[in-house]
Amino acid sequence: MAGDALLKVQSVETFYGNIRALDGVSVEVNRGEIVSLIGANGAGKSTLMMTICGSPQARAGKIIFDGVDITKMPTHLIARERIAQSPEGRRIFPRMTVMENLQMGAGLDNLKYFHEDIEKIFTLFPRLKERQSQRGGTLSGGEQQMLSIGRALMARPKLLLLDEPSLGLAPLIVKGIFEAIKKLNQEEGLTVFLVEQNAFAALKLSDRAYVMVNGRVTMSGSGKELLADPQVRAAYLEGG
Ligand code: ATP
Secondary structure: HHHHEEEEEEEEEEEOOEEEEEEEEEEEEEEEOEEEEEOOOOOOOHHHHHHHHOOOOOOEEEEEEEOEEOOOOOHHHHHHOEEEEEHHHHHHHHOOOOOHHHHHHHHHHHHHHHHHHHHHHHHHHHHHOOOOOHHHHHOHHHHHHHHHHHHHHHOOEEEEEEEEOOOOOOHHHHHHHEEEEEEEEHHOOOEEEEOOOOOOHHHHOOOOOEEEOOOEEEEEEEEEHHHOOOOHHHHOOOOO
């Protein structure tokens, strides 16, 4: 699958002031894959997601998306290349209704597909259909996560970036969200790159994964290989 990379992150370095948060990170996501990035708090996972989206920008290295060099592109143009993100903390619009939040995700380019896309999202997350007139801020954590993913999908992305979709959610809700991600991948062919602290759930879901420690990728392999790896088990899976 080497020639089928949708996203190529090559030797990327990202700084906050003088602090190097990413130190030569290289990852690839092939078309149709679910790839996850696991690692402890502060490893740099969210920074990688944000760097892919252009804020902060990489100070060194390259990010190629679908053949286009997006390393120095402003964020709004990166979004137009059809990378959509469900960020850490979900960042839905709390005062807007579920429907209005979804409308915001569509942008002007996709309004012609609006009804079709809304129906797909309501089929995937029937709870959002029931709550379509409710304000985002009054939804439960799991419903907000569904809305955040739904809003990202309204942009018709080629690549969906998910930052900690399981954060703060009960195991049963996490299971439902992860099943929805799997379904999108299997039925729609959606390519997904996700960051997770819930390593077990992420590795089970993923075709491949990367482990990040202190701003560097230290290990990679198939989800199955990493689930079975003694080092990964000791650091991220046992006692968690
Ligand atoms: P978490 O799961 O806790 O979000 P993470 O792996 O996503 O962890 P990052 O949030 O990417 O890690 O943080 C990587 C490093 O960069 C940390 O040392 C963090 O303190 C630092 N950092 C993150 N955001 C900023 C910022 N805006 N300004 C300065 N330093 C930052």
